[in-house]
Amino acid sequence: MTALATPTGRYLGRWASGSPEWHAARRHRIGGSDVAAIVGLSKWQSKYSLWCEKAGLIEPDPQTDDQTRGHILEPSVANWFAYEHPEYEVVEAGTYVHVDPDRDWQLCNPDRLLLQGGRVACGLELKTDADGREWGTSGTAEIPFYYLTQVRWYMDVLGLPEWRVAVLIGRGLEFREYIILPDEADTEWMRRQAEEFQLSIAWDEMPPVDGHKATVKALHKRHPLIEPNTVYDISDEQAARWFPVLTEEKQAAAAAAAAKKDAMKVRAELLEAMGTTAHARYGRMKVARRQSKQGGTPHLVVESDLPTFPDPELQGAAAA
Incomplete structure (x- = not known):
């Protein structure tokens, strides 16, 4: 060239x-x-x-x-x-x-x-x-x-x-x-x-x-081996910096898993309520839809923007 x-x-x-x-x-x-x-x-x-x-x-x-x-x-x-x-x-x-x-x-x-x-x-x-x-x-x-x-x-x-x-x-x-x-x-x-x-x-x-x-x-690449029967002792200073962050990560992961489980239940309830309808709306706003890929089994798609719950009394009724 x-x-x-x-x-x-x-x-x-x-x-x-x-x-x-x-x-x-x-x-x-x-x-x-x-x-x-x-x-x-x-x-x-x-x-x-x-x-x-x-x-x-x-x-x-x-x-x-x-x-x-x-x-x-x-x-x-x-x-x-x-x-x-x-x-x-x-x-x-x-x-x-x-x-x-x-x-x-x-x-x-x-x-x-x-x-x-x-x-x-x-x-x-x-x-x-x-x-x-x-x-x-x-x-x-x-x-x-x-x-x-x-x-x-x-x-x-x-x-x-x-x-x-x-x-x-x-x-x-x-x-x-x-x-x-x-x-x-x-x-x-x-x-x-x-x-x-x-x-x-x-x-x-x-x-x-x-x-x-x-x-x-x-x-991971730098340290590919595990030497058997060896121990690294964490200092007090390292523990003070590391443990709170690792604990927070574990708590966040547990909360995310719980939220996902709750969301799956709500999705199931919404799918059951929708039946064979294509869209779900709240007031005038579409909030979810059922769609399929190439004629396959329909699945639920929740819109990225959901309305905030407007009525405190209804919130209380839903939680009761």
């Missing part, structure tokens, strides 16, 4: 996502998705789990089903964008680092680059999302923060003045696109956070654990 010139990017090569070469290029560098984890905005990776990977303490997770879906659909999203924007030539990119030798730890692996007149005009990131709740109006810059950090990092590495993001949302495959511009203050802050993270690895200063699920998973 011919390297495409960008203002501040240096081309390394192009490898399949997840390949040994791909991982080797990333091992001692910081990419766009890494930055989201470092600043605490990633849903999939924590600062702690990323640190353990970069330090060689654990291996990266295999590709998830969501990631597989994204890679399979990526060409289709790119083709849709190209159809909507004939003014651009949409081309595959590769892996880049910053051209400054002191910043070649900044890595960029964009989905596509957009050419005009044979020159790189901006970048293109391609996404899929099951429900689109975190995506704003098409044509704005309202994208999830973990993708925003990724895109702004890419712009910083390549020196490009603009980035486009195209996404397919939901079962109906709604196409939306967004325009992201640089923010120098945000970019400088991310760069400082990434530099401090790199130094923490060099100085073997592991970040503290947090409640991210990726952190818990990393700890």
